[in-house]
Amino acid sequence: MALLTILTLAAPLYAGDPLKMYPFKRLQPPSPEMWFGSDNLGRDVFARTIFGARISLMVGLLSAASAAVIGLLIGVVAGYSRSFDNVVMRVMDGLMSIPTILLAIALISLTGPGIGILIVAIAIPETPAVARLVRSVVLGVRGRPYVEAALCGGARLPKVLWRHILPSTIPALMVQAATVCASAILTEAGLSFLGVGVPPEIPSWGNMIASSRLYLAIAPMTIFAPGACLAVTVLAVNLLGDGLRDMFDPRAKRRR
Amino acid sequence: MAIYILRRMISTIAVMAMVGIFVFLLLRLAPGDPATIIAGTKGTPEMIAAIREQLGLDQPLPVQFVRWALSVLGGDFGVSMFFGRPVLELISQRLEATISLSILTMAVSVTIGVSFGILAAWRAGGLVDRILTAFATLGFSVPVFVVGFFLIYFFAIRTRWLPVQGYEPIEHGIGPWLVHLILPTVTLGIPYIAFIARVARASLLEVLLEDYMRTALAKGASSYSMLFHHALKNAGVPILTVIGISFAYLIGGVVITETVFNIPGVGRLVVDAINNRDYPIIQGVLILTSGLYVLINLAVDLSYTLVDPRIRY
Numbered sequence: 001m002a003l004l005t006i007l008t009l010a011a012p013l014y015a016g017d018p019l020k021m022y023p024f025k026r027l028q029p030p031s032p033e034m035w036f037g038s039d040n041l042g043r044d045v046f047a048r049t050i051f052g053a054r055i056s057l058m059v060g061l062l063s064a065a066s067a068a069v070i071g072l073l074i075g076v077v078a079g080y081s082r083s084f085d086n087v088v089m090r091v092m093d094g095l096m097s098i099p100t101i102l103l104a105i106a107l108i109s110l111t112g113p114g115i116g117i118l119i120v121a122i123a124i125p126e127t128p129a130v131a132r133l134v135r136s137v138v139l140g141v142r143g144r145p146y147v148e149a150a151l152c153g154g155a156r157l158p159k160v161l162w163r164h165i166l167p168s169t170i171p172a173l174m175v176q177a178a179t180v181c182a183s184a185i186l187t188e189a190g191l192s193f194l195g196v197g198v199p200p201e202i203p204s205w206g207n208m209i210a211s212s213r214l215y216l217a218i219a220p221m222t223i224f225a226p227g228a229c230l231a232v233t234v235l236a237v238n239l240l241g242d243g244l245r246d247m248f249d250p251r252a253k254r255r256r
Numbered sequence: 257m258a259i260y261i262l263r264r265m266i267s268t269i270a271v272m273a274m275v276g277i278f279v280f281l282l283l284r285l286a287p288g289d290p291a292t293i294i295a296g297t298k299g300t301p302e303m304i305a306a307i308r309e310q311l312g313l314d315q316p317l318p319v320q321f322v323r324w325a326l327s328v329l330g331g332d333f334g335v336s337m338f339f340g341r342p343v344l345e346l347i348s349q350r351l352e353a354t355i356s357l358s359i360l361t362m363a364v365s366v367t368i369g370v371s372f373g374i375l376a377a378w379r380a381g382g383l384v385d386r387i388l389t390a391f392a393t394l395g396f397s398v399p400v401f402v403v404g405f406f407l408i409y410f411f412a413i414r415t416r417w418l419p420v421q422g423y424e425p426i427e428h429g430i431g432p433w434l435v436h437l438i439l440p441t442v443t444l445g446i447p448y449i450a451f452i453a454r455v456a457r458a459s460l461l462e463v464l465l466e467d468y469m470r471t472a473l474a475k476g477a478s479s480y481s482m483l484f485h486h487a488l489k490n491a492g493v494p495i496l497t498v499i500g501i502s503f504a505y506l507i508g509g510v511v512i513t514e515t516v517f518n519i520p521g522v523g524r525l526v527v528d529a530i531n532n533r534d535y536p537i538i539q540g541v542l543i544l545t546s547g548l549y550v551l552i553n554l555a556v557d558l559s560y561t562l563v564d565p566r567i568r569y
Contacts, residue, residue, distance in 0.1 A: 105538065
């Protein structure tokens with residue numbers, strides 16, 4: 001039990017490592033020894049895996065960040081304004097009922113593959129969950145005495161939202177953002193694997209796996225290397241999320 | 257109860273209307289004028305205008321939407337631009353593979369997921385719990401297609417125990433059908449099992465802390481009876497909810513799993529449709545899956561009363 005607590009609590013420490021490692025390696029030329037062998041066009045899998053990390057992490061982080069910011073704005077306003085709430089939350093319900101990958105596929109099919117549209121297409125399906133969470137926190141906080149006191153004290157509503165309501169949503173938002181980031185990385189890989197994500201000339205983990213699938217029997221490393229990196233990265237982000245939750249929620253910590 | 261069902265129906269219709277508007281706009285925003293595409297390279301401007309009128313594309317957008325929505329409600333999802341056949345026909349041809357895979361995966365995952373959850377909660381903090389929790393986190397993090405290729409490599413290419421890819425319709429016999437579905441089901445099921453196990457464990461642990469559990473223990477109930485008679489019943493609602501919600505995960509996974517294992521299902525249909533820019537197919541699949549998702553969650557909501565008699569609408 002103690003081990004588990006330490007592992008999850010220390011998660012921010014060791015989970016940060018795989019994220020930090022890549023920008024450093026990125027500047028090195030592909031290694032001549034070809035650590036992970038080479039793919040069907042004779043390219044160094046090790047180098048491509050490292051380069052793939054840039055794309056996967058960039059798309060994952062950017063779409064998680066945009067989903068978090070848009071979701072936060074929508075959630076805060078929806079938590080405060082009844083009429084806005086009714087309209088926007090119905091839209092969110094509608095978006096939520098379309099499976100993430102299908103929604104992203106539909107959006108990408110409008111413009112064709114590209115990194116910009118990919119980030120948008122991953123962020124949109126993730127936004128409703130964030131908005132919903134933020135809204136529920138705001139609904140819980142808005143009746144608290146300190147908020148009412150601030151309003152009675154003559155503070156204007158936008159200021160109250162910014163100074164008193166927004167900070168209380170941050171812990172939940174950060175935990176959610178980690179989850180969203182993990183699933184964004186998975187979605188990016190999935191879409192690239194299906195051939196609708198990152199354009200095929202750019203090495204990304206999903207692309208690498210897609211282009212090597214015919215060679216599974218001959219060169220399994222071309223699939224397992226990027227696959228393992230993908231799994232380890234998502235695992236690290238998930239553990240980071242668990243660690244954050246334990247940090248912010250003392251109740252959950254005590255129970256373990 | 258009746259009023260509640262009615263209210264839920266109305267909100268279901270509202271959600272479906274949102275999906276409808278979104279999907280409709282998707283088709284309208286899509287690059288390429290359908291009339292020009294249908295007229296082909298030899299189309300004159302007059303022909304294009306005639307086709308536009310025939311398709312109702314010259315009407316204002318809201319009118320077009322209502323017409324379109326009515327035809328969708330009547331089961332007409334339009335005609336595939338690539339195959340030239342009705343979308344509904346194309347989808348139903350491929351439904352068997354997708355439904356086989358989904359139902360098998362759901363059944364296996366719910367059974368294993370809930371059992372894992374019970375096992376982990378039973379000895380919370382023990383070795384079994386820690387192994388299962390680690391598995392759940394891992395299962396949640398490894399992408400479906402990586403698991404798929406891993407399994408193919410070891411169980412099909414290396415050992416030749418199972419077929420590498422493909423699908424056998426059930427009419428060719430249960431045996432071949434099942435053999436072809438084992439690897440896809442395991443692949444698709446792993447994240448699903450992890451998710452269900454996590455929620456089942458958490459909600460069981462919550463229930464185990466309740467006062468009535470202590471009462472049950474005090475009056476000498478065995479741990480078996482405590483888990484299955486007292487705890488599981490009360491933990492049922494969150495578990496049911498999560499099964500409903502994760503249906504959306506399942507669909508996303510189906511698309512990828514069908515690609516990995518080369519299964520001719522609805523997921524493959526969509527992926528091919530993107531490459532062909534076949535918007536009516538994308539549209540039809542979006543509407544059908546989200547409709548199914550909404551209906552399943554409605555069913556889940558209504559089934560709460562069966563699991564927990566305290567819930568009355």
